Amino acid sequence: MRNKKISNAIGIVLLTMLYTGCSVPPIAHKAVNKTVPLGYNSTSDSTNTGQISWKTYFTDPNLTALIDTAFLNNQELNITLQEIEISRQEIRTRKGEYLPFVGLGGGAGVDKIGRYTNLGASEATTDIKPGKETPEFLPDFQVAAFAKWEVDIWHKLRNARKAAVSRYLASVEGKNFMMTNLISEIANSYYELLALDTQLAIIQQNIDIQTNALKIVRMEKEATRVTELAVRRFEAQVLHTQNLQYDIKQRITVTENRINFLLGRYPQPITRNSAGFASLVPNILQAGIPSQLLQNRPDVKQAENNLAAAKLDVEVARANFYPSLSLNATLGLRAFSPAYIAKLPESLVATLAGDLIGPLINKNAIKATYASASAKQIQAVYEYERTVLNAYMEVANELSNISNLASSYELKSKEVLALTQSTTISNNLFRSARADYMEVLLTQRDALESRFDLIETKMKQMNATVHIYRALGGGWN
Structure with missing residues (x-):
């Protein structure tokens, strides 16, 4: 009689397991596309600048000192480090659940x-x-x-722990990606600061040149060779150039404070040497092959770990249908x-x-949890593919940008040389009464603008080297 009762109980349990197992919805699945083009612009060289340490890539000691300070004091980075610790403790929590x-x-x-x-x-x-x-x-x-x-018959608890491990690894990659972005922001601001210093120096030089030109015009007026109109136009030009320096000074203050904010400190002067900015030579870059982005880019690896966690979450939600x-x-x-x-x-x-x-009736909550996990898994697939595509586009765009900026800088240098010579020629012609004062003013204005544009182009070149280094996944190693 006792054996019969035991057999009936086992039979009920088996029927319950069979019922719940047959009523589990199928897994919503989407294949991950991990294929990328073979190369950038038909090149297949695997040498990759993104694998170089940032201390080797950036040789300016003032810049590297700023980055070191940011790694210690940046609040957002420190917040991310605590998120990593939270993820680590989540692993301990999940491990304890199946023991x-x-x-x-x-x-x-x-x-x-x-x-x-x-x-x-x-x-x-x-x-x-x-x-x-x-x-x-x-x-x-x-x-x-x-x-x-x-x-843990269905490995629900073990899969939950594995998902926590994947999220922990994703948080580590998120920290690495933040380090890469932090380096990029500091380097871009630092080069912008050097460019602004150089532009301010150009303004000071032009103020001296235009002040001397104003003295000559006043002497010409005393000799009745020009009118008061010429004196006033030259004087207005000097005042206009003097006014430009205050906008540059304000931009310098804002840029310095942006760097100080990234370094987690209150405003103070940024140590730098701007004297040789115009002669800086951009780093020689080697982009490698696109498949290296899957290993070099922290955001790609972060998306991959999040995808692995999302797949495990589906398995955990699926196990809720079983006893x-x-x-x-x-x-x-x-x-x-x-x-x-x-x-x-x-x-x-x-x-x-x-x-x-085991669940028998009213499994709406379990079904909803399972459907939500399935949707998040598909969402993670799209997010991974989007991250890989974005990484490739960033590299391709920056490679094109570097090439175009090199050509632009070469032409802009020739323009500056021509306008500088034109300024000297126009001044000589004006002294000999063979050129109008308006020609002198326009030539000086064009020469100043061209020198400004040349420095802007140089800054864009240096920023492009920073952007391509970040796009290749450099900085976190």
Whole structure:
């Protein structure tokens, strides 16, 4: 008879498992496209500048000192480091869920049982002596160890831990990507600062040149060779050039404070040497092959780890449709008096129970969780593909930008040389009364603008070397 009951219970359990297993929706799946072009602009050289250490790539000691300080003090980077620690602790939490939990506890209480109840009427003694009735308030003392364990039959808990590990690795790659971006922002601002210093120096030079030209025009007026109109036009030109320096100074202040903010400190001067900015030569770059982006770019690896976590989340959600088995056990001592609690085996209590529970009716919440996990997994696939595509586009755009800026700088240099010579020629012609003062003013203005444009182009060249280094995944190693 007992064997028949056991067989019936096993049969019910198997039917429950079969029902729940057959009612699990299929996994929504989307294949990941990891193919990338073979090369950039038909090149297949695998030498990659992005694999160079940032301290080797950036040779300016002032710039490297700023980056080192930012790695220590930047608040956003430090926030990310704490997120990594949170992810690490999440792994410990998930690991603890599939290991047995053992605790120790004790308690004391008082119980009152009605005398005219079944239990009250059957109790005749309290101290193991016949003839004594149970007191109205019966003490209860207990100390016991208890254990609880959910048997991870479907690897739900293990997969949850693996997902936590993948998210931890994604957070590490997120930190690496932030380091790459931080280097890029500091380097771009630093080169902008050098360019602004150079432009301010150009303005000072032009103020001196135009002031001297104004003195000559005043002398020409005294000699009645020009009118007061020429003097006023030259004077206005000097005032206009002097006014330009204040906009440059404001931009210098803003750029310095931007760098100070990235370094996590209050405003202070940025140590730099701007004297040789115009003669800086951009680094020689080698982009390697596009497939290297899958390993070099932290954001690509972050997206890949997030995708792995999303796939595991689907498995975890799928396991919720199956029955879960949990074991509970207790071993301890219990008695109505402290004097008897140490007497064995009379005071020994022990329990062992197993629960097998599976969903049967109203599985809407489980289905919704599963559908949500499936949608997030597909979303992670698209996010990974978008990140890879964006990485390739950034490299391709910067390679084109570097080439075009090199050609632009060469032509702009020739323009500056021609206009500088024109300024000297126009001044000489004006002194000999063979050129109008308007020609002198226009030539000086064009020469100033061209020198400004040349410095802007140089800054764009240096920023392009920073952008391509970031696009190739450099900086975090």
